[in-house]
Amino acid sequence: MTKFRAKLTLILILLIGCSMLIVGLFMAKVLEDSHIQALEDNMERELKVILATGDWTRNGSDSELMSYYTEQAKRIKASTDSRLTYVRADGRVLGDSDQSPEQMDNHLTRPEIVTAAANGVGYTTRYSDTLKENMLYAAIPVKKGEQITGYIRLAMSLEQVDRSILHLWYFLISGLAILFVIAGIVSYRIAKGITRPIEKMTRVAKQITNMNYESRVPAYSNDEVGQLGQAINRMSESLQQQMARIQENERRLQGVMENMISGIMMIDREERIVLLNPAGEDILGFSAQELLGKKYNEAKQQYEFTKLIQECIETREPISDEMIFYYPAEMILEINLIPIAHEDEEWSGVLVVLHDTTAVRRLERMRSEFVANVSHELKTPIAAVKGFAETLLAGALNDKDTAVSFLQIIFDESERLNRLIGDILELSKIESKRIPMHFSPIYMPEFLEKTVSVLRKEAEKKHIELSLYVDEDIYIEADEDRLRQILINLLSNGINYTQDGGKVKVRVEPLEMNGDGDYERLRIIVSDTGIGIPKKDLPRIFERFYRVDKARSRSSGGTGLGLSIVKHLVELHKGTIRVDSEVGVGTKFTIELPVIH
Template sequence: MTKFRAKLTFIMIVMIGCSMLIAGIFMAKVLEDSHVKSLEDNMERELRVIVATGDWSRIGSENELMAYFSQQAKRIKGVTNERLTYVRTDGKVIGDSDQEPGQMDNHLSRPEIAAAAASGVGYSTRYSDTLKEKMLYAAIPVKNEAKATIGFLRISMSLEQVDKSIRSLWYFLIVGLLILFLIAGLVSYRIAKGITHPIEKMTKVAQQITNMNYESRVPAYSNDEVGQLGLAINRMSESLQQQMARIRENERRLQGVMENMLSGIMMIDRDERIMLLNPSAENILGFSSQELLGKRYNEAKQQFEFTKLIQECIETRESIRDEMIFYYPAERILDIHLSPIAHEDEEWSGVLIVIHDITAVRRLERMRSEFVANVSHELKTPIAAVKGFAETLLAGALNDKDTAVSFLQIIFDESERLNRLIGDILELSKIESKRIPMNFSPIYLPEFLERSLHVLRKEAEKKHIELSMQVDEDMYIEADEDRLRQIIINLLSNGIAYTQDGGKVKVRVEPLDPNSDGDYERLRLIVSDTGMGIPKKDLPRIFERFYRVDKARSRISGGTGLGLSIVKHLVELHKGTIRVDSEVGIGTRFTIELPVIH
């Protein structure tokens, strides 16, 4: 502390010097006031001598009195060189050494006259508009033999000489003060600079640290206490920089996790307000964070059962897990897990809610269950038929040749149907798992469609169904030829199977959004028929596995119920889309849109 104490001593010396200067200024002011007081005392004595030696109770007309008292005032001024004024008790000036009394204002309100009337003597210092200079006034009352006031005698003198003396004194003091302050200022500056400059730098660094600029450092100074303080600030800044870097990294990681989580996260604080909502929760609940953050959970327009679940967790302070169906913004099955949040120093601080959308899981479970049931049913039917007819043959039907041949034909047909079913199941399994290779190559569509129609033409001729195609001569597409043929044949086979005798099945290909040069990036392939049509209630499920609109007719036609499901997956493997439009009794149209080039 020695160096700091030395600096502090210098500052104290400067402060003492300033105090002495202030004392000198005060003494100068006291000297000025003392000088003025001495003048006032002298003026009072002169007034009393003048009152005692003069006749101030003369009687006569006003003009005579003005002439007499003015002459007396001038005579006295010639001796004292001071202005003398005689004022009547009503304030009327009836004698003055310098001015005509008749031209002068009433003096009853003059400060010195008022003070003299009140206390026996009055003083005033002011600027005289008559003489155009600063004057010192003194007044006393003039009394008659009955001690009654008959007027006021006022004397005044110019303060020019006094002001000159005071100004000289002030000039001397000011010059001395300036010299002293200059010296003190230089000394103070040197001392202050040594102390304040490092502190200013430290203050700036502290402000930058407050503004989260943790790279700012204090320059190295001496090894005194100020230097040690700067070193401590630098260490603190370095530590804060490292800690903030770790905090930011953790925040980025947490933010990345929160934003990319498939599960919804919601946090409610101790005031029952929603304080956190990640993007998945926004999508699941159908509200943005701007709409929910800061609101109480029971004011957030949420499903009543969900709100009750939160209330139950807040009241019981226990973890709750439940499965719930939400109907907004879409029908979803949600797995909701609510956990109370508690810190070491607090009993309870809020609720953390984790929301899992398990709609797809439940749908898959249902589809898996339905698939197993459908497969079991589809496999059981032909197996039961084969077993039944085989038992009949073994029971003696072999002896009847015609019956035996009929039964064996049925067994063969059912085994073929069973073989097709197993083949389609295996094919669909490979397609769904995307384990089949796709061999893309250019395909000339007119020739490709002609060969596809040729495969089914005999089947169509049996029902007198007209097969036709409409495609431009210069149309090509890049696709897997075998899979594309599988798509076309499946759709054409369905059209033939569900179209009455004499109907029509047609394939049409058209470009999508061609530019001015006639080039296009996608094309539309339409397979339409004039069959029985599909009811509207069945359209959403038409591409599901084993789903049949007319189960009896499907079974007669030998279909497995997997064709359209296979078509849908093959179209998606070609990066395309498929949709169906149908009217009962009029016909059905499947529309496929595919990219021209992969």
């Protein structure tokens, strides 16, 4: 039984019970009053009969009168079974059927005596301290002419009245108990009939509150309760459709927000951060949990960024700017701030869009540097060719030795120019991933022996020891031509930058052995005992046209693109390359490649 049904049942029972109780109290009061009224009438008649048949005006001493009137009172009580008392006009009790008059108080102030003196008859009901029970008293005056000489008082026990009232109460209580049971059953049935549909509607409403929009109220009659159930069902259907649309929109919006590469931050009208997507967390260096709910000027952000938000809030105009951020990493951000307003033009906050343009700006800078470097690198051999050609045209052709020397220089610079253009085209194709990769199994000992043999004569010219360390059963799946290009570039650098009598080594090691004892990756180490690379230059060693020692590089015939080409070719093989070097000790290039593609 629900609380509502219990309350309704209790209210019905209380209404019926209170009605019966009030009726019972009224009946008990009416019965008591009518019974007492009948006793009072009887007692008045008896008193008048006693007054008329007795001598109540005798003279004598108090003791004689007390003896006489006491005897009279006792004789009358034997006939009427009622207590009779004779009181003199001054209140002195001269006779009583139940107690000695000498022991009784003055009765002049008793209510029944006072009323009898005033009205001719007096009644009162009170507890008798003498008899220890409720008594009904009636008194009439005794007159001699117009003068009152005394009072006759008759007292009757109310025990019979009390017994009648008690019997009535027993009847009422029994009737009420039976009525309460009947009323409880009837009330429960009535309450159940009223509350059962309401209970089911309440359960459905709670399920709707808990987002169970498929819950429905069973069909009832077409009365008000049935119409309420139909209205709840229609509301549930409408909510189900609306929530489905809302959830679909939320999923789409969440998918967009989570996968956007731009950071999104929303600030409400109270200047608190209420939205931050994952890209925004990465850009700002703080999690959404740390920032949500905080004011934008309390979020420990860069001062210029905070000022830009403040300006947008104050002007409520769109702002676009570019700014350098230094935390959590140095980056260039394009910042767009858009004020948010509803259809009624009420301002509700600011939308901040953060786009990391660091890579774009770096590419622009690299493109600019590349154009400048290419122009510079092309200008040097072209200037040499032009200068020596002009010298020859000016008359140096007449001097055969000089002419041959100048022509050799022109040839060398042309070769250098050809290599430079070839490397630039090669790097361009590699970076744009336009070169096809042909992967095939390669037996490393044989492959490395052929590769090293290409450079052995060049090493012997400088008395450099060129050594190879590789196990017999080492294989790898790779593009043979491109892998050879990688190793030749690294070995050529090692030979060029190693002093006479130095060493250049190639070592191959298997990595990441699996459960079957097969290796999954291969490490190739090319090391030399050359001049080494300063630590400050190591981070930029793979950049295009970057040279540690420009004069030394040019004298060696390098173009400054070899290591950049190596890095891109290694990445096309899904591998990694790193360099370790110490000035005066040597350099070590470490390449790690997957065995199978």
